[in-house]
Amino acid sequence: MRKDAGRDSTTAERLAALDLPTGGFTAPARAAALARFREMGLPGRRDEYWRFTDPAPLNATSAPEAALFTGLVEPQLFGERDRIVLTFVDGEFDPAQSSPNVAAEGLEISRLAEADRVDLHWAQGLYGVLEAAGQRPVPRPFAALNTAAASDGVLIRATGKVDRPVHLIYVHADTQSDAILHHCVRVEAGAELTVLETGPAAARFSKVMEVDVADGGRFHHIRAQGRDHSRRAITHIFARLGAEALFKSFTLTANGVLTRNEAVITLAGDGAVAHVAGAALGDGATGAFHHDDTVFVTHEAEGCESRQVFKKVLRNGAVGVFQGKILVRQGAQKTDGYQISQSLLLDEDSQFLAKPELEIYADDVKCSHGSTTGAIDETALFYLRSRGVPREEAQSLLVLSFLADAIAEIEDEGLQAEIVGRLENWLARRRKG
Amino acid sequence: MLEIKNLHVKLEEEDKPILKGLDLKVGSGEVHAIMGPNGSGKSTLSYVLSGRDGYEVTDGAASLDGESLLEMEPEERAAAGLFLAFQYPVEIPGVGNMTFLRTALNAQRKARGETELSAGDFLKLVREKAKALKIDAEMLKRPVNVGFSGGEKKRNEILQMAMLEPRMCILDETDSGLDVDAMKLVADGVNALRSKDRSFLVITHYQRLLDHIVPDVVHIMAEGRIVKTGGPDLALEVEQNGYADILAGAN
Numbered sequence A: 001m002r003k004d005a006g007r008d009s010t011t012a013e014r015l016a017a018l019d020l021p022t023g024g025f026t027a028p029a030r031a032a033a034l035a036r037f038r039e040m041g042l043p044g045r046r047d048e049y050w051r052f053t054d055p056a057p058l059n060a061t062s063a064p065e066a067a068l069f070t071g072l073v074e075p076q077l078f079g080e081r082d083r084i085v086l087t088f089v090d091g092e093f094d095p096a097q098s099s100p101n102v103a104a105e106g107l108e109i110s111r112l113a114e115a116d117r118v119d120l121h122w123a124q125g126l127y128g129v130l131e132a133a134g135q136r137p138v139p140r141p142f143a144a145l146n147t148a149a150a151s152d153g154v155l156i157r158a159t160g161k162v163d164r165p166v167h168l169i170y171v172h173a174d175t176q177s178d179a180i181l182h183h184c185v186r187v188e189a190g191a192e193l194t195v196l197e198t199g200p201a202a203a204r205f206s207k208v209m210e211v212d213v214a215d216g217g218r219f220h221h222i223r224a225q226g227r228d229h230s231r232r233a234i235t236h237i238f239a240r241l242g243a244e245a246l247f248k249s250f251t252l253t254a255n256g257v258l259t260r261n262e263a264v265i266t267l268a269g270d271g272a273v274a275h276v277a278g279a280a281l282g283d284g285a286t287g288a289f290h291h292d293d294t295v296f297v298t299h300e301a302e303g304c305e306s307r308q309v310f311k312k313v314l315r316n317g318a319v320g321v322f323q324g325k326i327l328v329r330q331g332a333q334k335t336d337g338y339q340i341s342q343s344l345l346l347d348e349d350s351q352f353l354a355k356p357e358l359e360i361y362a363d364d365v366k367c368s369h370g371s372t373t374g375a376i377d378e379t380a381l382f383y384l385r386s387r388g389v390p391r392e393e394a395q396s397l398l399v400l401s402f403l404a405d406a407i408a409e410i411e412d413e414g415l416q417a418e419i420v421g422r423l424e425n426w427l428a429r430r431r432k433g
Numbered sequence B: 001m002l003e004i005k006n007l008h009v010k011l012e013e014e015d016k017p018i019l020k021g022l023d024l025k026v027g028s029g030e031v032h033a034i035m036g037p038n039g040s041g042k043s044t045l046s047y048v049l050s051g052r053d054g055y056e057v058t059d060g061a062a063s064l065d066g067e068s069l070l071e072m073e074p075e076e077r078a079a080a081g082l083f084l085a086f087q088y089p090v091e092i093p094g095v096g097n098m099t100f101l102r103t104a105l106n107a108q109r110k111a112r113g114e115t116e117l118s119a120g121d122f123l124k125l126v127r128e129k130a131k132a133l134k135i136d137a138e139m140l141k142r143p144v145n146v147g148f149s150g151g152e153k154k155r156n157e158i159l160q161m162a163m164l165e166p167r168m169c170i171l172d173e174t175d176s177g178l179d180v181d182a183m184k185l186v187a188d189g190v191n192a193l194r195s196k197d198r199s200f201l202v203i204t205h206y207q208r209l210l211d212h213i214v215p216d217v218v219h220i221m222a223e224g225r226i227v228k229t230g231g232p233d234l235a236l237e238v239e240q241n242g243y244a245d246i247l248a249g250a251n
């Protein structure tokens, strides 16, 4: 990013408005992140990486007000399963709404805010480390700011096959909350862990999750970003995969005036597999909707597989953005890279902006990418209607059909069914108007 | 049951008349066959009756049990008892065949003011009907028509028909692309549904399907009209002499 005086002053103002934590094991990492952030400065509309998404609400010194979404009472997503719950209300940990006992076989959990009380040398090697590495070649100032300013977060270490998922619930209760959370996840060699995330979190939410999957480790991530219409979110996942490691992340987004989800994934060990997928549904009629998936996958080792599957359903002026890159470094032979981004526009007011990129420095690779924008298939719609399914319901089925490839990236069938259930409800509510 | 009077249809987008004064009356419990050369308007007739967009009725009428069809939405026509087995069944990735069937069945029941079928009752019913058509559990779970062979797609159409229990069934070239065994299965499926309250309009290009589904009446269609009507023998005549003679005789 170019230096300029305007950028410097907004950056300084943004920092001045924050209460930066000091001390503790994260202190050096936070100091380094702060320096990085100052150097980069806040992004502007003229930055290539922010061409499709206006960062102004994220740059603002305080969170733009966001009304609470109270219109709907639904059972907690994933609420029926045996899991470890950690609840944050507007970014503050709430023990009353969290599992009293977070101990499980092969699992260690601590809160970032309390981490200095326990020995967490593994977290020292992770906090801010993957974020810092992910700043090249494209700067991600909000991630650096997050590392410097995060008030809390969860440090999760899996040393074995953990059979209960860890569920992070983000409650939004204050219309002006500005939450900054930073999580670190370490999946040790051969271990397996599932992390679930649900909820809108805050009026404005910044979240970084650094995920380090050691050789042969398996990490599953399923997230639903909450239905608040006026919430804003900037999230980053930084992942590093060892040999034969597996990383699978799926995100469902319905509503939200602004969402930018960045995923920065590095396949560092031979034979690693990373899948990242998203299904986003936006209806501009119930508040503006702008949803941005920005993904950067780097193949550094041999014989790795990466898949990006992003689908967006847009109507009434909703905007979808996809910026996705596959970078294959020299020597990363036998790379199998795949990327697809698709939008289903339910009217002519909505738009999808996509920038798919491949950059390849190895010669023996298989990489493909595609991006499409389309409308409801009229032939399929007629087929369904001819069987007695009313138009609106038939359209919903076709929306689910469109999203199916992204949802199929969720490995666990039960979790998949719950996500589909949520989608069905969302669509049914839209039908009722 | 089904009554079509002087039906004129053109494409919505261009002034190309396709149906040019078609008359047809199918009584309750009857099986009628429509045969005719490619391009004579058979599929168009089936689409117009079931309410597909893109066509404009410029004259005439069509009714089911005295109720005019042409103003109804496709789903209303289905709920009223009309069913079209498509010449080219549509693939719908990501929507399970079962989900599709249950959604359709319950939507129709709801439209008719009947109670929706419970998951258990539905499952029992669909398994029983599928078995008769040699459709296995795996095929029921797969997305609608995705990766189905030609024969599987056609059997799936008949399964939908068996589940939805329409009173007026239109079969558009259900025999095309089927080998003899598959055709036999489909025909048995159709014959099992024959009853005094249910009528069929079987559109076919070839006579062979009519060996298995024996019609009461055979119509020959050409250039958007019924040009000749007769008994099952008429189909044999087509088989032996082709359409040319019949069409020449009709004009």
Ligand SMILES: Nc1ncnc2c1ncn2[C@@H]1O[C@H](COP(=O)(O)OP(=O)(O)O)[C@@H](O)[C@H]1O
Binding pocket: B011, B018, B036, B037, B038, B039, B040, B041, B042, B043, B044, B045, B054
């Ligand atoms: N949607 C359409 N667009 C253009 N031409 C059409 C369309 N539907 C039908 N036609 C034309 O109308 C005529 C009748 O077609 P169709 O009903 O498919 O005949 P059949 O089923 O008897 O073979 C053909 O000339 C065909 O090309």
Ligand SMILES: [Mg+2]
Binding pocket: B042, B043, B044, B087, B172, B173
């Ligand atoms: Mg045809």
